[in-house]
Amino acid sequence: MTVTFPAAEIRRRTRELLAAHPPATTDRTEFLKARFDAGLAWIHYPVGLGGLDAPRFLQHVVDSELAEAGAPDNDPRRIGIGLGMAAPTVLRYGTDEQKERFLRPLWVGEEVWCQLFSEPGAGSDLAALGTRAVRDGDSWVVDGQKVWTSSAHVARWAILIARTDPDLPKHRGISYFICDMTDPGVEVRPLRQITGEAEFNEVFLTGVRIPDSRRLGPVGDGWKVAQTTLMNERVSIGGARIPREGGMIGTVARTWRERPELRTHDLHQRLLTLWVEAEVARLSGERLRQQLMAGQPGPEGSAMKLAFARLNQQISGLEVELLGEEGLLYSDWTMNRPELVDFTGRDAGYRYLRSKGNSIEGGTSEVLLNIVAERVLGLPPEPRNDKDVAWKDLSR
Amino acid sequence: MTAQTPQPAQDEPIPMPVLLYSEDEEDLRAAVRALLADRADAPGVIARVESDTPYDPRLWKALAADIGAAGLLVPEKLGGQGASYREAAVVLEELGRSVAPVPYLTSSVVATEVLLALAAQDGPVVELLGELAAGRRTAALAVPFSAPAADEAQPASAVTGRLEGTVTGVADAATADVLLVPTTDGLYAVETSADGVTVEPLVALDLTRPLATVVLDGATGVRVADAASAVPAVGRGLLVGAGLLASEQLGIAEWCLTETVRYTRERHQFNRPVGSFQSLKHRMAQLWLEIVSARAAARNAAGELATGSPDAPLAVAVAQAYCSGVAVHAAEECVQLHGGIGMTWEHPAHLYLKRAKADSIAYGTAGRHREVIAELVELPAP
Numbered sequence: 001m002t003v004t005f006p007a008a009e010i011r012r013r014t015r016e017l018l019a020a021h022p023p024a025t026t027d028r029t030e031f032l033k034a035r036f037d038a039g040l041a042w043i044h045y046p047v048g049l050g051g052l053d054a055p056r057f058l059q060h061v062v063d064s065e066l067a068e069a070g071a072p073d074n075d076p077r078r079i080g081i082g083l084g085m086a087a088p089t090v091l092r093y094g095t096d097e098q099k100e101r102f103l104r105p106l107w108v109g110e111e112v113w114c115q116l117f118s119e120p121g122a123g124s125d126l127a128a129l130g131t132r133a134v135r136d137g138d139s140w141v142v143d144g145q146k147v148w149t150s151s152a153h154v155a156r157w158a159i160l161i162a163r164t165d166p167d168l169p170k171h172r173g174i175s176y177f178i179c180d181m182t183d184p185g186v187e188v189r190p191l192r193q194i195t196g197e198a199e200f201n202e203v204f205l206t207g208v209r210i211p212d213s214r215r216l217g218p219v220g221d222g223w224k225v226a227q228t229t230l231m232n233e234r235v236s237i238g239g240a241r242i243p244r245e246g247g248m249i250g251t252v253a254r255t256w257r258e259r260p261e262l263r264t265h266d267l268h269q270r271l272l273t274l275w276v277e278a279e280v281a282r283l284s285g286e287r288l289r290q291q292l293m294a295g296q297p298g299p300e301g302s303a304m305k306l307a308f309a310r311l312n313q314q315i316s317g318l319e320v321e322l323l324g325e326e327g328l329l330y331s332d333w334t335m336n337r338p339e340l341v342d343f344t345g346r347d348a349g350y351r352y353l354r355s356k357g358n359s360i361e362g363g364t365s366e367v368l369l370n371i372v373a374e375r376v377l378g379l380p381p382e383p384r385n386d387k388d389v390a391w392k393d394l395s396r
Numbered sequence: 397m398t399a400q401t402p403q404p405a406q407d408e409p410i411p412m413p414v415l416l417y418s419e420d421e422e423d424l425r426a427a428v429r430a431l432l433a434d435r436a437d438a439p440g441v442i443a444r445v446e447s448d449t450p451y452d453p454r455l456w457k458a459l460a461a462d463i464g465a466a467g468l469l470v471p472e473k474l475g476g477q478g479a480s481y482r483e484a485a486v487v488l489e490e491l492g493r494s495v496a497p498v499p500y501l502t503s504s505v506v507a508t509e510v511l512l513a514l515a516a517q518d519g520p521v522v523e524l525l526g527e528l529a530a531g532r533r534t535a536a537l538a539v540p541f542s543a544p545a546a547d548e549a550q551p552a553s554a555v556t557g558r559l560e561g562t563v564t565g566v567a568d569a570a571t572a573d574v575l576l577v578p579t580t581d582g583l584y585a586v587e588t589s590a591d592g593v594t595v596e597p598l599v600a601l602d603l604t605r606p607l608a609t610v611v612l613d614g615a616t617g618v619r620v621a622d623a624a625s626a627v628p629a630v631g632r633g634l635l636v637g638a639g640l641l642a643s644e645q646l647g648i649a650e651w652c653l654t655e656t657v658r659y660t661r662e663r664h665q666f667n668r669p670v671g672s673f674q675s676l677k678h679r680m681a682q683l684w685l686e687i688v689s690a691r692a693a694a695r696n697a698a699g700e701l702a703t704g705s706p707d708a709p710l711a712v713a714v715a716q717a718y719c720s721g722v723a724v725h726a727a728e729e730c731v732q733l734h735g736g737i738g739m740t741w742e743h744p745a746h747l748y749l750k751r752a753k754a755d756s757i758a759y760g761t762a763g764r765h766r767e768v769i770a771e772l773v774e775l776p777a778p
Contacts, residue, residue: 246772256775263778271775272766276717283692283714287415294416303688371678372684377657380672 003041005054007061014040014065032074032108035066041074041107045091049103057293066389070093074109081151082106082113085223086159088232093176093217093225096298102157102178114155116146116179116203117226123148124367127170127223127367128394130388131205133162133177140164140177142185142208148361152188152201153337155181159229160210161222166392168220173391178214185209192300195353196333199341200369230363241289242282248312248351249278252319262322271322274315281307299376302368309358309365312343316351323348411700415692421486427463428490431455436496438744442671445603445747450497451571459487459498460531466504467529469512475526477556481636485643485698488686492647492723495747497604499534502568505640507535507576510583510633518617524574524585535585536572537633538610540565544638544760546578546631550610554581557619559592559612567758569608577610577617586617602754603609604747635712638759639701642694642715649690649719649726653683655745656733663735676733683726690722710772717765720756727752 021034035041036050040062045051066073074083083106090102104109122129130146142162152158158179165173179186185208190198217225245253256263256271284307286299320327330349343351359365373379386394417425435455444452444638460466470476470486477483484505491500527533538552542565552561559577569575569588577584588595592615598609606665621629657680660671670676700708727749731738739747756762770776 062416096469253773253775260778263776265778268770268775268777269766272717272770275773275775276766276769277689278716279714280689280693280718283696284689286412287692289696290414290416296416300688303685306685307689366678369678369681370674377653377680377684378661379657379677379680380661380669382672382674383668396451 005052005058007058010040010054010058010061011065012051013038013160014062018066018069018071023069028072029108029110031072033064033104035071036104036107037214040066042087045103049091049099050107055105055127055295057295060293074107076293078205079106079109079112081115082111082157084232085115086157088115089159089176089225090178092228095213097213098178098216105387107155111156112151114149114151114158114181115229115230116152116158116160116205118148119145120147124364127174127228128391128396129161129163129174130396131160131162133164133175133210135164135212136209138212139209140175140212142177142179142205142210144205146203146205146242147191147200149188149201149203150199152181153190157181158203159216163224164219164222164392167390169388170386170391170394171223173220174222174226175219175284176216176225177210178216179205179208179210180214183208183210190335190337194337195350196357197338199337201340242285244279244282245275246282247278247308248315248319248344248355251348251351252315252322255319255322262324266324267318270318274311274318277307278311278315281311299372302376303374305362306359306365306368306372309355312351312358316348316355320349320352399736400459411705413696413703413705415695415699416694417486418482421483424465424483425486425490428459428487429493430488431458431463432494432496436494438747441495441497441604441747442742442744443621444497450604450606451499452497455496456498456534457531459496459500461682462503465500466531469505469508470525470529473528473585476529476591481698481701482695484695485640487639488643489647489650489694491650492644492751493651495604495648495651495744495751499536499568499571499608501637501641501644502536503528503534503572503604504531506633506637507537507572507574509636510537510551510576510629511535511620513629514583514621515631516620520585521620523748533573533739534568534571535574535576536566537566537630538563538566538569538575538577538586539630539634539671541567541754541759542757542761543634544764545634546627550579551578552578554584554619557616559584559586559615559617561612563610563612565598565607566610567607569595569610570606575610575617576620578630579628580623582619582623583621583629584617585592585620586612586615590615590617592616600754602750604751605754616667616765634759636701638716639697639708639712641713641755641759642690642697642719645719645752645755646690647722648723648748648755649683649687650728652726652745652748652752653680653687656680656683656730659734659737669731670735679729679733683729686722686725690719693718710769712766713765713772716760717762717769720762721754724756726751 017038017040021031039047039052041050043052043054043059044056046053087106090098104110119129133140133142158181160177160179161174163173164175187204189202191200191202192198285304289296331347374381427771462659464477465487467476472478489556508528510520511521516522528535552559572588575586575588592613594611596609598607660676661669663670693715697711700711730745731749737743
């Protein structure tokens with residue numbers, strides 16, 4: 001059955017929700033639950049799972065109506081991994097039972113998710129992962145080590161990929177699970193970074209038992225399932241709308257205006273070049289946003305991620321230099337665990353160090369360039385010598 | 397772990413022009429592209445630029461009159477199409493892709509815009525606009541192609557209606573029927589065939605866009621504006637020229653990348669297509685990123701001009717400061733990644749390199765546009 005969803009209908013439903021649950025007098029979580037149940041959480045999701053089977057581009061109708069009414073939002077930054085990665089994967093590969101169980105508390109923010117993919121020996125070459133899952137009756141017993149796991153210390157659930165058949169080539173013997181982070185054998189340790197703080201964790205899995213009912217997709221097909229997760233990760237990057245001088249360039253431009261004593265001709269030339277590049281990156285982001293609104297998604301998201309990684313590093317590097325003597329100082333090396341990473345907060349030294357991760361996290365710039373070259377431009381793939389070799393026979 | 401973008405959007409609405417292409421624009425693009433594929437293929441362009449008639453009158457008639465491209469910026473009541481800068485920008489993208497030798501930018505954009513800025517209701521200006529819009533005649537603004545702004549256009553002098561002076565490096569003067577000459581006494585329209593006008597062709601770096609020195613020695617013309625109106629009109633023409641040049645630069649860069657990808661997929665060395673080497677792939681992927689950005693910047697400039705936004709001068713300066721470098725980079729990479737064949741006269745890569753490099757000087761260099769930005773957004777030099 002085809003149902004059409006004019007914006008007016010979406011607006012009507014949103015106003016109904018607001019009338020039944022006035023934001024001023026409704027508890028935040030209760031409001032979010034009601035919004036989910038009304039199908040206005042992510043309107044492109046199925047009816048009963050927070051959506052209306054409506055076109056995704058109409059979501060902005062809901063969002064702007066709710067923002068205007070001062071309704072609480074679901075804090076997508078803290079629960080970003082659940083929303084951006086776990087949810088689309090559960091939706092596509094989960095059983096009805098799994099969808100019922102996981103999507104609502106995930107969207108409402110009652111349950112935080114993390115992602116157990118990367119390993120010390122499997123970063124960009126993710127399919128080389130060595131964490132083992134061995135079948136034992138109705139369960140799987142998992143042993144291994146994961147790394148770069150944000151939110152692991154607050155997460156209730158994790159999406160996990162593990163090797164279930166080492167005799168197959170590396171992409172084929174992987175399965176995809178939902179791991180309960182409160183189970184025995186899951187140990188989370190903070191991973192202190194270059195900045196001094198610990199945004200991420202190492203996760204050690206020792207004899208963790210995962211019931212087979214928490215597997216997503218067929219045994220051995222986990223790589224394919226993970227592609228859904230990773231595609232969604234890239235889509236979620238670079239979609240935000242920013243005003244002119246909205247990112248790091250705004251901070252350095254303000255310093256330039258307020259502190260004439262720091263100005264040199266060399267820095268002026270570099271500042272102007274970066275100002276132009278930041279403005280052009282902003283315009284590219286806007287063009288991508290307009291494409292998505294018009295229902296024409298393009299590969300430009302990869303471009304945005306690459307552009308911001310490079311720009312953030314260059315701008316923050318320039319800023320440290322501009323500050324001269326002050327640039328020699330650093331705010332605080334004490335190890336703490338930030339709830340959110342604030343890229344434009346703290347000081348220039350922090351921004352400089354943290355931005356070094358921008359070209360590594362979420363796919364290194366080098367890997368993204370390969371993806372652009374092969375998938376967008378159609379250039380021939382890299383030669384592979386690991387494609388038909390059993391994982392256990394690969395050199396490590 | 398998950399990458400994060402900079403600060404999230406503010407809630408206040410941010411006015412932005414539409415940066416996508418409309419269906420009508422895509423139709424216009426398809427028509428222009430088909431025409432250029434038919435009448436301006438690379439061997440044809442190379443042969444043409446070496447002849448005595450650098451511009452092909454049949455191609456110009458088809459583009460300007462049959463497709464109606466020459467009159468895009470001119471209102472319908474003056475004989476044009478009444479379209480906007482967005483459409484003209486699409487035509488320039490295609491002209492950049494083919495480096496077609498036609499006086500579109502100089503006559504249909506810059507000279508036309510200067511005349512439009514005079515806001516005449518009748519008389520010689522309106523008459524000339526109608527002829528330019530129909531593609532029957534072409535005009536060139538008699539200022540150096542490198543001049544970034546009206547105040548650097550070195551006006552000729554005019555005493556009792558007789559013009560004296562030499563203007564160097566005027567683009568498309570050699571093929572124009574009419575010169576628009578800024579003088580100390582206002583703006584004059586001067587027939588190139590008139591007494592006292594000499595147009596001396598120069599040997600130009602860009603073979604596809606001829607340059608000439610204009611010598612005025614007691615020439616007469618029609619005074620179409622006084623000095624007070626001439627300066628802003630010339631400024632407007634140069635602003636629009638710079639803004640839409642970004643779209644030509646985008647077209648150049650696109651052609652260079654497309655051809656380089658095609659070539660490196662086919663060319664084998666070391667028993668592999670050279671396009672499978674990561675060092676080359678990354679360079680082409682990098683160009684793609686720059687082109688994605690250049691498209692956003694060029695569309696923004698055309699869009700801000702189209703809406704008459706007060707931000708148009710900034711949008712134009714940003715587009716020029718960015719797109720010039722992208723076109724040159726793409727053309728340089730095109731020559732390099734084509735290896736030996738990229739250095740030959742018979743392969744068209746050199747036409748694009750020459751056009752890109754010349755364009756990077758036209759209507760002001762990137763550095764000059766950055767100075768403009770520094771002023772507009774208050775990031776002063778030490």
